[in-house]
Amino acid sequence: MTLRGTSDPMGTPSSAPLFVQRSGTGPSVVLVHGGLPPNITWSSQQELETRWTLIVPSRRGYPPSPPASLQDFLADADDLVELIAQEPGGVHLVGFSYGGLGACIAAERMPERVRSLTLIEVPLWVAAEDDEVVMELAGLADRFAASADDAQAESEFFALAGVDRDMLAGEDDGVRHAMGLWRELRSPREAQPRFEVITEAGTPTLVFSGDHNPALERLCDALAARLDAQRACLPGAGHAVQHAPGFNAMLETFLTTAERSRGEARSD
Template sequence: MVPVLALHCALASSAAWGPLARACGARDWITPDLPGHGAAPDFDGRGRFMDAALERVQAAMPDGAVDLVGHSYGAVLALRLLVDLPERFRSVTLIEPVLFAAAEPGARARHRAEMVPFAKALAGDDRDRAAEVFHGLWGEGAWADLPQPIRRHLAARIHLIQATEPEVMDDIHGILPRLPADREVTVILRQDPPEIVSAIAQGLATRLPKLRRYGMGQGHMLPQTAVSDVAKVLQAAWS
C-alpha cells in the first residue's frame, strides 16, 4: 500500500495527524516534524526556513511513490515538493494552503493589513500578543480559552511564522510559475472560507486546471475538526 507523507501546519507537530491517520485506516503515515516543531531542532535562522524544512522532509521520505498531504504551511511545502520532485507523488492533497502569493493583489493587500497588529507586536518583542493575533486569524477557539501551557508554547515559537513570510507572501522559491498544469491536485477548504483562503485557492486553480476543490467544516484546523469528512476526500484521492 502506498504510504502517506503528511506535512503539518506551522506551530503544530506530527502529532496533529493522529486522529486523521486513524480515520483513514491501515496506511503507513510518515509525519516529519518541521524545524522548531515537535521533536525537531529549532530553526537557527541561517538560510531559508523552507529549505531547512524540506531537508528534514526528504530525509524522512521512503523510496518510491507516496500520497502527499499538507495542511496550511505544510501545504505550501507540498507544492514545493510537487514542483521539485513531481515524479515522487501519486496524489497531492492540500488543506487550506497559505501560499498568499497565489491570491489576487487586492486580497493580498487586505490580508497584509490584517497582519499589521501581528507584525507590530513581534517588532516590539510582545510575543504573547503576536501569538494571540495569529491565533485569532488561524487558530481554533478563543485565545483566552486555551490552556496556559499551550499559549506559552505558541508564543515561544511565533518567530517561525515571521521566518516563513518571504516564502508564503512573495513566493521567493518560485513555486507558482513551476506548477504542473497537467497534474490533478485536491484542495480542501472550510465551508465558508475567509477571502484570502478562497483567493489562494482561486489563484492555484488558474495554474492547475485539474484542481478539485472541496468545502467542509468550519475553521482553519480541518484535519482536527472535520476528521471524517477530510478522511473521505483523502480516500477518494487515493483510490
C-alpha cells in the first residue's frame, strides 16, 4: 500500500528539490521515514488522511528525491526546516529511527513552528551516553555500519531492525537501494540536539518504543526524560512500532491534545 495524493518538489538551500508526497485534509503532519522507503515505513498510516494532511518527504538519497552518497541527519534537518517554513501554521513532526534524528534537530531549530514532536525508536545515543547497556547497542550499530564482512554484527543488527534477508530478496529495487544506504551514513553518535530548546518551548513530545529490545527501552526512557515527553510502549511490530496495533489511535489522541493545547494558548 502506498500513500495516495499529489506530490510536489520542495526546494532546499543546498541542492536539488526534495520529493514530497501529500494527501488528506486537516492539520499538517510530517512523517519522516528511517532506513526503508517512506511508502513501506508509513503504509499503516494511510487511514489518518481522512483527518490530517499527511506530508511525507523522501529523505535525500531515497528515490525519487535527489541521490546522495550517504544518509545524513544534518541534511535531513536542513530539508525539514525548509519544508516546515513553507507550511502555514506549522506542523506536527513524526520521526522514525534514523529519520528521527533530523526531525529532532529540526524541532529545536524551529520550535515555534513545530506543534508537536513524536519520536519512534530514534537512535539519539547522547540521551543515554552514561548507560552501558545502551552504549553496547550503539556499538553494535557502529560495527554493522563499519563493515559488510562482520556477519555477526549484521545478523544481530538485522534481528534488532526486524529485517529478514530472505524476505527482502523478493522486494523491489527501492528496498535494495535503501539497503545500500544502511552502511553509508553520518553516525548517530554525532547527533547533539539541544533538548532544552524543545522543552523550554513547551513542545508537546511523545516517545514510542516497541518492547522488543531492553537497550532500546532504556534509551527511549532516557530520551523521554530529557525531553519531558510522554512515553508509550507498543509491542507487536518490533522496531517498526508504527505498524503495531493501536499506534494510530494513540498518535491521534496525542496530536489532537496538542492541537487543543495550541488553540487554548492562542485564546489566552
